[in-house]
Amino acid sequence: MNVRRRLISGSTVLTVTALGLGALSACSSSAGASGTGGGKYDVVASFYPMAFLAERIGGSHVHVTSLTRPGQEPHELEISAQQTVQLEKSDAVLYLKGLQPNIDKAVAQSGIRTKVDAASLTTLEEHGTDVDGHAGEHDAHHDEEHGGKDPHVWLDPVRYAQIAEGVGKAFEKGDPDHAADYRTNTAALVKQLGELNIQYETGxxxxxxxxxxxxxxxxxxxxxxxxxxxxxxxxxxxxxxxxxxxxxxxxxxxxxxxxxxxxxxxxxxxxxxxxxxxxxxxxxxxxxxxxxxxxxxxxxxxxxxxxxxxxxxxxxxxxx
The missing domain is CATH 3.40.50.1980 (Nitrogenase molybdenum iron protein domain)
Incomplete structure (x- = not known):
């Protein structure tokens, strides 16, 4: 069994207040739905940086599955029917809107209870490559779909720490029985990211x-x-x-x-x-x-x- 202990009637919206940013959305879940976590909080992550956060923050209380296999280039990832079913049965999904359009669509169409968009937990900016004032074909499509915002925030330890704090709060809300451990794990991860930031600043x-x-x-x-x-x-x-x-x-x-x-x-x-x-x-x-x-x-x-x-x-x- 997973952590769906209580059914929600209607539709509820939860808000992550970390840094004044971020949002969680919760939808009604149907009776009898069960995940694949073997009794743990069942989290589906879109790709490695999200899976890493889920594993470090969740620790022994979560079962994490990544939609992107090791070695698979994530940007144009296609979602299989099996992965769609897995997504629907999970307790939470952790993804970064704007990086993987097909995952964005699958999450939007799913009835998953807790949806955590990492992009909403920090600030995104415009980065890219223009030559003589003209963006490349993919960059132009990216601008049209996502306002030109660069999704690669995890490569900045400071922004990644902001996302970690938001994910920690999301796990606390979704699985309150283990909230204290999630807070402890989040604090340890944020501290380590702060140390990495100092390494980069100095180096x-x-x-x-x-x-x-x-x-x-x-x-x-x-x-x-x-x-x-x-x-x-x-x-x-x-x-x-x-x-x-x-x-x-x-x-x-x-x-x-x-x-x-x-x-x-x-x-x-x-x-x-x-x-x-x-x-x-x-x-x-x-x-x-x-x-x-x-x-x-x-x-x-x-x-x-x-x-x-x-x-x-x-x-x-x-x-x-």
């Missing part, structure tokens, strides 16, 4: 240059937080093809700003990054957007990979 404070080139415009929040400039090859879509104008622009940027490295990621092809690096006489390295953990990742969890990213950035930027 990137004194560098030879501040510009880095990456295939995927996932690092806008990180760059903004630590005074860096992200130049992305493909914009917000990691698999789109850059124009010739964009490639030329990046070659000129690399020369003017003393860029040494073109970063690529583990879940998509490194071909474009290596081609640009070869033509511009630059090296390549991994900067992981942490959309999934695989055996190619430089670590087994969020913190290990973020520390590996910091090491890579320090080397590329000539940190002292």
């Amino acid at each position: 990137l404070k004194d560098t030879r240059n501040k510009v880095f080139i990456t295939t995927h415009a996932a690092f806008g929040y990180l760059a903004e937080r630590y005074g860096l400039t992200q130049e992305a090859i493909n914009g917000l879509d990691p698999e789109s093809e850059p124009s010739a104008a964009r490639v030329k622009d990046l070659q000129e940027t690399a020369k003017a700003d003393g860029v040494t490295t073109v970063f690529y990621e583990t879940l998509v092809s490194d071909k474009t990054a290596k081609t640009l690096a070869k033509d511009a006489h630059l090296r390549t390295d991994v900067l992981d957007p942490l959309e999934g953990i695989t055996d190619r990742s430089r670590g087994t969890d969020y913190f290990q990979v973020m520390e590996a990213n910091l090491k890579a950035l320090r080397e590329a930027l000539g940190a002292k």
Whole structure:
């Protein structure tokens, strides 16, 4: 059995007050509905950063299932019929609206009791790549659907901590029997994220240059937080093809700003990054957007990979 102990008549709306932001919506549940958590609070997460939060905050009280498999590129993920059923039977869903349109639709159409949108628990901003005033095809679609807001907030430890606080409050409301443990776990996670933020602040404070080139415009929040400039090859879509104008622009940027490295990621092809690096006489390295953990990742969890990213950035930027 899952944690649906009481039925709700009609429709109820719950609000997360952490940071004055965030919302939970609760819908009526039907009698006899049961999840797959084996008596635990049953949480479906959209992809790795959401699953990580659920596991760290929920601890032994939650059963977490991710809709995005390890190694699967999450942006254009398709939801299977089996996953839709699983979503309907769960106690809560944790997702980030604006990153995975198909999951957004599935959640909106579901009758799941507690829906936690991580994007509503912090502030989103516009990041991306424009060339001569024109966004790439995927970026233009992203602007139209989501107001141009960049969803990659988990790469900023400060914003990720804000989301963690909201998720903790959501779990407290959804499973009040274990509220004290959720508060304790949330506080520990927020503290660790604060320490990671200090590591980044200290590690990137004194560098030879501040510009880095990456295939995927996932690092806008990180760059903004630590005074860096992200130049992305493909914009917000990691698999789109850059124009010739964009490639030329990046070659000129690399020369003017003393860029040494073109970063690529583990879940998509490194071909474009290596081609640009070869033509511009630059090296390549991994900067992981942490959309999934695989055996190619430089670590087994969020913190290990973020520390590996910091090491890579320090080397590329000539940190002292």
